[in-house]
Amino acid sequence: MKSRLLPFFLSLLVCPLLVSAAAPDKVPTKADIAKVVAEAGTYQPGQSREPFRQMEEWLRLPSSSLRKQLEAGLVQLLSPGNTYEAQEFACTQLGIVGSKMALPALSHLLKSDQTAGIACLALTTYPAGKADEILRAAVPTASGIARIQIINTIGDRRDSRAVKLLAPLTNDADLSVARAAIVALGKIADQAAWQAIVALPKDAQPDLQSAITEATLRCAEARTAARDAKAAKALYEGLLAPSLPTYVRRAALGALLRLDKAQAQQHMLEVLHGSDAALKPVAIANVRALPSGNASAVFAAELPNLTAPEQVWMIDSLAARADKAACTAIGNSLASPHAAVRREAIDALGRIGGTWCVPLFARALASSTDTDERRAIQSALIVLPGGGQTDRAIIAALKNSSGGTRALLVTTIARREGPTANMLLLAEAGQSDPAVATAAFRALSKSAGSKELTPLLELLTHAGNAEVRAEAESATAQAIARTKNPANRSSAVKAAQGWAQSVDSQIALLGLLPACGDDAALKALKAATVGSDTRLRAAAVRALADWPDISGWETMVAVYHQPISEAARGLIMRGLVRLVGEENAHPDAKLIAHYRELLAAARSDADLRLILGALGGAAHPQALQLALPLLDNTGVRAEAEAAVKKIATAIKAQHPQAAEDALKRLQTK
């Protein structure tokens, strides 16, 4: 961790253009402050902001006397003659540190449309008291945007003493003022403000309706907080009037249901049985919060009467309740004729279900042909709690199923990663249904290890279907890879070779020997390359060509020189080239010897091209010497040029002369 942070902190230290906010500074004198304030007062865009930075930094110093001096400086910036930008800076800072000292100057700024905004920026953070008096006093004489600004700030400061001032303004001819006053009263929301809101004419201007709605909602909240539920309820019920916009009725209903929990259930049922479709989702969404013990049963009974989308929402709400009645209803919904409802039920049961869901899911799987739906059921089954008990339930369901459903359940068991999964998968891998067996082997390829190796080999040697055998071979190879001791790998395969009866099985086992990777496996392969059965010899050559590392070199070279066919020779050549290519990371004399041996053994230009492709990656001066003569062979000229260029470039730093000579030769060719 330290090494990761070091460069970062070093960069903080060395960058000359940056200024640390926390850098300490010496305490300024009065003259220092006066100088900076004077500079700040003339600030205009384009100039250095250094005076502002300096003042801000001093303001953070822990000295109350210094703070007073600086505040006086900020107040000075508010006076005429300083730029607007300086005043804006001063107001921002006074909003953080300002005291009563600054109030007269801020009060002065309230009179102008241009500066009322920044004055309120500062005043809004002042403690209650004198700042409120100043704001109230400014309302009668202010006009235009300044007046709106002041009223807004009074509202944000929740100044109860302003209600008498604001109430008459709700009828102001200037609708902006009236609107601001109504909203401010809503924010204050005390008894007097509430009465002023309630007293507003029902036929108020349409332009004011949204403000009245907001103020009413705020008052209802305040009544709720004051434990005056009766008043709050009356306010909310007034907002349920059909003439009001949908969003207002929705908001009021939601609040009412939260407020009046005793009546909420009945209220929600009335909404569901009513004709106002816009309110139904609000009622359904609140089912989850009902305290009543029988609420799930009551609303589950409503499911058949709801539209498909409403059923989806109801299932979501019932799932949040997750009691017995809710679970039963959601389980039943798996059989819904509506795909969306089934899907919601599947997802919900995945969240809240348990072992008991398995038979329901199994039935749903058996009846579903939709790929996405089946995948959703599988996802739900994978995360279903219950551990081994749920695993056993899935196994029981699996035994009563067939085909694609059985295959899917097999994969599900594997994905649940239970302790008995591999045992079950091995049993299923022996099933006669190819789809089931294939699924089991695929799952085993992700989970099988040394414990499963011998059973897998048994299954592999008995597999009759080519596709199944291929999957079995793949799974067994993975199990071999997870078997740490190479001797255990090859001994297991060798034992299987003893009991394997069909040629196909023997071929599959030969294909596993490279994965074993030890001497015993190599010897077994070498022996198989000279056996009597043509197919087995060919399989052994194929496997040998796949040998994983350079330890197979001598054996492969021997087979190369005495091939059973030209095709086998070609396979081994490709294998040898692969091996030297993989050794390029360690270019040494031994590697060069291998390349030399290969070039000597090449029987065609095709072989040479193959070898040159790998040789180019050998960063060794002698590799260059091997490649250069081939520039004269027109059949492989292009590949030789590429190899020479690549080698020369790679060794240029260590062997400049050899590289330069080689590159020059390329130019002269």
Place this chain on the structure above:
Amino acid sequence: MKPQAAPALSRRQFLKRATTAAALPLIVPGSVLGLNGAVAPSNRIGFGAIGVGNRALDTLPTFLSFPDIQYVAVSDFRADRLKNAKAKVDAKYGNQDCADYPDFREMLASKDVDAVAIATGNRWHGLGSMYAARAGKDIYCEKPVTLTIGEGRKLVDTCRRFGTIYQAGTQRRSTASYGFAMEMVRQGRIGRLHTVEMQVWEGPGIPHDKVAPVPKGWDYDKWLGQSPWYPFVPARVNSWQYFWDTAEGIMTDMGEHYTDQMQWALDTDNTGPVEFEAQGVFPDPAKFCSDTPITGVGHCKYANGVTGVMYQRGAFKDRYIRYIGDQGWIQVDDETDTVTAEPKSILSLKGTSTAGWGDASAHVRNLLNCIRSRTPTICNPEVAHRAITICQAWTLSMRLGRKLKWDPVKERFDAEEANRMLYREPRAPWRC
């Protein structure tokens, strides 16, 4: 078999029981809802855009790809952007029906608009959301969702008051890589989580610039919105992210994505840390007019002892989040959407989904489902507010040069100066 009464499960209990990398929050695909084909106009959700600059145009194609969305209007205070956005929407639908409004308030009065997508400058995110909520519109809003902590609380209250369905543009909650990392942390795969490390990139310094005439087609006063009035200075306007009046710099601008993830992994969506400390390096005021940090580091501590660290350093492509436990770690590199972990075996549990944060489809589907069902989205106002609060508290700590203790219930600091910075009064006529 009869169902057994299932005990109520907490989200944490549920996740702990999952034995494999479970899916992301279960989102019913549109196809299941019958929305992949033609959708009756009456069943479409009418969308309007507030702010149609670069970010809006990034996400517009995703919104337009949903058959149950009809983009009916766009608004912007800049005429050039407005014209461009209308042309894009009209081109999608092959008509000229998309209404264009130079003032979003007129758009909000339209009954054709059910929901809005807000992708303005930061100063308009919270305020624009509140205007939309008061007009009865549901909301998708880009992060950072507010300018101040106080504005955030007002946003939460306003959305609750009006029953608004709101979703923040913190799409990483709907992204497979981040969901996977979160689940691995919650399942204890890295042991006991003790540190969450996050990184955003180094910010610029914006050179000084002079006052210039407001370009034709700009309603500059409205563009400024709630911010204190200031003369039109091109550098300030074009790089508004780096000025305190209009934003709070990179840590806040981008940091919310990662603090949101931290909150999610810690299951602290309705609360937050209790302590903040941050240091920053600000631009040289002699050379630059921007006043937000170039580099910095913020620390926070939760009541359970978990520490969050946010670095502002390095290049844009180097951003990440890393959860560190006492038995390992897991990291998501944001640029590549790559998950790495130690022990590496954790990675074998990862699903096959390759959809990164650039694909916001799952996020938008969550929003649309919630608009119909009137249930909270995965990034509802409280979640978003709590996530941005962390970044905002860091910027306050940085500016005040001191450690701050925080009461996440009362939402107050232990320092009066910091409390006075919780909220900025909007410039009239705008209001919260």
